[in-house]
Amino acid sequence: MSRIRIEGYLAAFPKLVGTGKQHTYVETENVRYVYQPIESLYLLLVTNKQSNILEDLETLRLLSKLVPEYSYSLDEEGINKTAFEILFAFDEVISLGHKESVTVAQVKQYCEMESHEERLHKLVLQSKINETKDVMKRKASEIDKSKIEKNRGEKGGYMSLQSMGSGRIDTGFGNDTSISISSSGGFGGGSGFGSSTDVDSFSTKSKGRPPASATAPPKGLGMKLGKTQRTNQFLESLKAEGEMIVEDVRPSVGQSKPTAPPPTDPVTLTVEEKLNVTLKRDGGIGSFDVQGTLALQILNQDDGLIQVQIETGGNPGILFKTHPNINKELFSNENILGLKDSNRPFPTGQAGDGVSLLRWRMQSSDESLVPLSINCWPSVSGNETYVSMEYEASQMFDLQNVVVSVPLPALREAPNVQQIDGEWRYDSRNSVLEWSIVLIDNSNLDRWNLLSLLQIHQPFSQFLSDLRLRALSVI
Secondary structure (H helix, E strand, O other): OOHHHHHHHHHHHHHHOOOOOOOOEEEOOOEEEEEEEEOOEEEEEEEEOOOOHHHHHHHHHHHHHHHHHHOOOOOHHHHHHOHHHHHHHHHHHEEOOEEOOOOHHHHHHHHHOOOHHHHHHHHHHHHHHHHHHHHHHHHHHHHHHHHHHHHHHHHHHHHHHHOOOOOOEEEEOOEEEEEEEEEOOOOOOOEEEEEEEEEOOOEEEEOOOOOOOOOOOOOOOOOOOOOOHHHHHHHHHHHHOOOOOOOOOOOOOOOOOOOOOOOOOOEEEEEEEEEEEEEOOOOOEEEEEEEEEEEEEEOOHHHOOOOEEOOOOOOOOEEEEEOOOEOHHHHHHHOEEOEOOOOOOOOOOOOOOOEEEEEEEEEOOOHHHOOEEEEEEEEEEOOEEEEEEEEEEOOOOOEEEEEEEEEOOOOOOOOEEEEEOOEEEEEOOOOEEEEEEEEEOHHHOEEEEEEEEEEEOOOOOOOOOEEEEEEOOOO
């Protein structure tokens, strides 16, 4: 039978079944449908009209007993999950269109396909695998023992050979390899890589013999590894490209790594704000987001029973959020930060930056709140571009470590900076010019043309900039 014919028989069956009939079979001109309802589904057996209907009904009953054995849920989802197991069981009942004389237990046994010979073969195979693993472990232990004995023999022979000329010998082999990496993030970040490898020579000292001078070649020296000229040339080329090379310095014996001094004040309040601003090319603010935190650090437990009075400034645009253990009613009414349980002290300790008590956030479109604005004026002349940049700072802040990163097109040589206030650095790998200003205060709030006549030997008119700075006051 073809697939199309079978699909046609199955598609015609729902139309032939009536809701009010008690029969379990339906006949057409060519075939007979023998079916049995199973909850919301039908178990269907399609035969020709010449078959024995009694045998067909017996076969249908056997199939209906097999379905619950393999599917615990007699719905469409459960049947789909165990469809292959049910098909395999049906295949054991019907072979070449005829019913096999089997029972439910026999069908389950046939489907499990248990074989004594197969189990015996698996046991023999597993025993061989275990035996092979044991042999491998013994061989590995023998190889390790032979290596240890060989090293002992070589060391003993060398010691005896050297001891012919002296009474005692001290041997030492020093190997020191260190790598230091320095990187700075941001839009125009630069990175430096320094590597230092020194291998001390094998040295011998005999008791009662004066030590050799530093210039004398050591005895028995076969090869000495150190920095080659090629490595120095590679580092010099990186420096020429604008990379920052950090030389590696090995610490002396007993020298400890410096650590930050622990806080000495009994109570410390730390206020930190982070400002993220996006300015449009033609003026205006794209986004202005301020996020701040107030942290408390207490050294001694005796000072933990305190409350903190703050001033919020009365700006309705600032949204405050307190710690879950802070009394929200006390803060909203009196601007006082205190615990819900007044008899419970604040956590103490020197680790970390303290406990965050208050967070706030403000979003605005007021351009006057921006601490620093930058104007860029490029002018294209032939195959060259001349750029003038200027900044205007706000009087509310003293800005420190200001870095303006200007992305440039890929250049073969560094741009020509004719006039600048501060310092500049060109990162040739990322093609970024970094303009650095140490401090912007009341003395230099408005500096026009601070970075002027930036000459680029390519026509380029689309300039963007990335800004990083640090302020000692909050918004």
